[in-house]
Amino acid sequence: MYREAINKLSVLSPKASKQAVETILSLEEHWVCPNQDYFFTVGAFSAREFFDKNGVVAPDRRDVYDFYHNIRTSINPVLSENFKDVYESMRAGLETALGEKVLYADEYIGLPGFQILGPSPQQKLMPKEIVEHLETLDGWSNFHVDTPYLPHTSFWQRFQTADFNNALTFTLSLQLPQSGSGLDVWKNPGDTEAGNKFNGTPSAEAQKVITDYEFVPYQTGHLTYFTGHVIHRVAGRHRLLCDDRRITVQGHGVKCDGTWYLYN
Numbered sequence: 001m002y003r004e005a006i007n008k009l010s011v012l013s014p015k016a017s018k019q020a021v022e023t024i025l026s027l028e029e030h031w032v033c034p035n036q037d038y039f040f041t042v043g044a045f046s047a048r049e050f051f052d053k054n055g056v057v058a059p060d061r062r063d064v065y066d067f068y069h070n071i072r073t074s075i076n077p078v079l080s081e082n083f084k085d086v087y088e089s090m091r092a093g094l095e096t097a098l099g100e101k102v103l104y105a106d107e108y109i110g111l112p113g114f115q116i117l118g119p120s121p122q123q124k125l126m127p128k129e130i131v132e133h134l135e136t137l138d139g140w141s142n143f144h145v146d147t148p149y150l151p152h153t154s155f156w157q158r159f160q161t162a163d164f165n166n167a168l169t170f171t172l173s174l175q176l177p178q179s180g181s182g183l184d185v186w187k188n189p190g191d192t193e194a195g196n197k198f199n200g201t202p203s204a205e206a207q208k209v210i211t212d213y214e215f216v217p218y219q220t221g222h223l224t225y226f227t228g229h230v231i232h233r234v235a236g237r238h239r240l241l242c243d244d245r246r247i248t249v250q251g252h253g254v255k256c257d258g259t260w261y262l263y264n
């Protein structure tokens with residue numbers, strides 16, 4: 001029943017997905033791996049830069065804002081130049097599915113970015129012990145609610161209305177491990193306050209309560225999306241090969257005055 005909140009949209013052909021994978025592999029100089037754990041990103045990620053264990057950082061943290069926006073100004077042009085067709089396919093697909101105009105907020109916020117689990121082109125393989133460890137995990141992230149809109153108040157303020165309680169989260173799968181990958185989903189606790197409260201719950205405590213989550217498989221070339229504060233995590237429990245890669249494009253959106261603005 002929780003998985004009914006999740007939608008799927010075909011946006012890229014197998015050939016176009018493969019082409020996008022080849023392009024991201026050729027841009028290795030832009031891959032970032034903050035924890036040296038084979039989880040790479042390419043792009044500016046609000047969810048990573050603006051949040052710590054206490055939630056969103058204070059709006060006067062100039063250092064944090066400058067860090068994010070420096071990444072954004074350097075990487076947005078690289079992404080839009082190399083993945084023009086991918087971004088347009090996602091935008092057009094979402095516009096049809098959501099029934100409203102969809103635009104990127106990339107003059108002010110980061111474009112949807114790449115998340116890669118697996119070896120970089122130079123590394124070629126993940127060590128066996130890393131693979132075996134990942135295989136034992138139920139989830140490759142903690143259960144959480146997405147609120148990456150929180151640090152971008154100055155952008156939303158230019159509109160009359162911005163609907164944060166029905167904000168959009170989407171994932172485009174470009175390449176998946178041979179045994180698959182997907183999303184674990186649970187309840188929607190409600191508004192931003194309820195979402196923040198859930199995110200403030202220690203993960204071990206949340207884990208105990210979330211016994212009946214549901215799994216939604218990803219499919220290459222398909223965009224998986226939902227609106228609202230649905231509790232979710234990257235599913236684990238999949239067999240992995242040392243040369244498997246899970247390459248996705250990750251993005252968010254907020255409907256402002258009847259138009260969706262996509263960002264990350």
Ligand SMILES: [Fe+2]
Binds near residue numbers: 144145146
């Ligand atoms: Fe998320």
